Amino acid sequence: MKLPIYLDYSATTPVDPRVAEKMMQFLTLDGTFGNPASRSHRFGWQAEEAVDIARNQIAELVGADPREIVFTSGATESDNLAIKGAANFYQKKGKHIITSKTEHKAVLDTCRQLEREGFEVTYLAPQRNGIIDLNELEAAMRDDTILVSIMHVNNEIGVVQDIATIGEMCRARGIIYHVDATQSVGKLPIDLSQLKVDLMSFSGHKIYGPKGIGALYVRRKPRIRIEAQMHGGGHERGMRSGTLPVHQIVGMGEAYRIAKEEMETEMARLRGLRNRLWNGIKDIEEVYLNGDLEQGAPNILNVSFNYVEGESLIMALKDLAVSSGSACTSASLEPSYVLRALGMNDELAHSSIRFSLGRLPLKKRSTTPLIWFVKSIGRLRDLSPTVGNVQAGCGSEQHRMGTSLIGIGIRRIYNGLQRKSNRSL
Incomplete structure (x- = not known):
């Protein structure tokens, strides 16, 4: 079966074969399968050593002390853990x-839960390009602000x-600063030895x-304290109890090691x-960039x-x-809350x-997605009742003129892409 061209890496990534190979060494009797908390025999010692190596690999990528890395699910x-803790x-x-x-729903919903418990939360609206106005952030800070x-x-x-x-x-201001770096780690440089970040x-x-x-x-100097949200055996220095999944930790460590080696080259390739x-x-007419390329x-x-x-465009682009x-809100029929926060209308x-x-190469098929995409936009706009209403005279003269150019522009771009089909993006 022919698989689609994958362009959804922010939702998840495939496990790197080098990572998978490393993980397999920590699953079966032939490998290192012990519990790292079992310190009375070699199986536990070997597992603990593997966890320590991975902890160091993660710390090295982000400029942290290994003792500042707490494993979670x-x-x-x-x-x-950061916000509630x-x-x-x-x-x-x-x-x-x-x-x-x-912010990601993991942050927003956690803050809303804290509001139900008596905390007060200020939700800053970003500028049109999605960047936070630092003057507004400073104005929102109060004497009783404990966390940003x-x-x-x-x-x-x-x-x-x-x-x-x-x-x-x-x-x-003596305020704790938490950063969700899920989408940036391994893609942008992070040096926690220089940044004034307390939780990441x-x-x-x-x-x-x-x-x-x-x-x-979790920063050690100055020392940041958090209240554990899971209790049990006191693992991870009492901050997160639960048996450590050695094979997953080893996999994460190897992925971060690879990212440290390849990040600079990969950043340039992805930006291109x-x-x-x-x-x-x-x-293409009536196309809008959300965010800021610079x-x-x-x-x-x-x-x-x-x-x-x-959603119609995604259905049309089955390949x-x-x-x-975001993957975490894709089941919702509501328009993106992120785009709404930028002031964008629902339509x-x-x-x-x-x-x-x-990382997956696009070389030979790289122009194909663009051809499909441009062609699908033209087809769906032909079927759109909104376009039909405008062309029938339900909108302003300026709007009718702009809309009538859509098909011409799409055909021009589509024909150009066809001529370049043997070239890369």
Whole structure:
């Protein structure tokens, strides 16, 4: 069976074969299958050593002390542990939290739960390009503010927040700063020895590691305290109880090791692919870039196509695996809350598509997705009742003229892509 071209790497990534090979050594009797908490025999010692190696590999990628890395089941748990753990531990100092309206649901829903428990949360609206206005952030800070949670890279539109400056602002006010770095780790440089970040969430499966494993960075100097959310054997220095899944931890460590070696080259390659993809579709009429290419991650491109339902476009592009939003909200029929927060109307938000690029080569088939895409937009716009109404005279003269050019523009781009079908993106 012919598989679609995969352009949804922000949802998940395939496990790198080098990672899978490493993980297999920690599953069966022939390998290292022991419990790292079993310190009375060699099986446990070997497992503990493997966990320590992986912890060091993760720390090296992000410039942290290995003792600051706490293993979790994934970034969602890391976000919960960071936000609830810090809020509960420091609530005697204050009960005010600041975050943004475009954070991942793991952050937003955790904050809403804390609101039900008596905390007060300020949700900052971003600017039109998705970047937080730092003057508004500073104005929102109060004497009773104990925590700020602003992500590094947005999972839907790819914009990169200025976490260095935000960290400086928080440190100056004695406020704990948490960063969800799920979409940035291994794709952008992170040096926690220089950043004024106190808590940072990581994932395994967004960086060619296994699902079901993540980590939370918890700063030691100055020491940050969090209240455990899972209780049991006191694993991970009492911050997260539960038997450590050695094979998953080893896989995450290997994925982070590979990312450290290949990140610089991969960043340049992905940025080139993203820019070529945008250049291939930007001349279509009524197309809008969501986010900011200059202040964006190298692998994410989010675009809205007026008069086309994003879900309809995805259905039409059966040979192209893309997304109309984040994987965690894709089952919802509501338009993207991230795009709404940018001030976009529901109709345009519904027409958005997220392309997220990754390691799988596109060389020989790289122009094919663009041809399919442009052709599908033209076909769906021909079927759109909105376009029909405008062309029938239900809109302004200017709108009718703009809409009538859509088909001409799409045909021009489509024909050009056909002529370049043997070239790369």
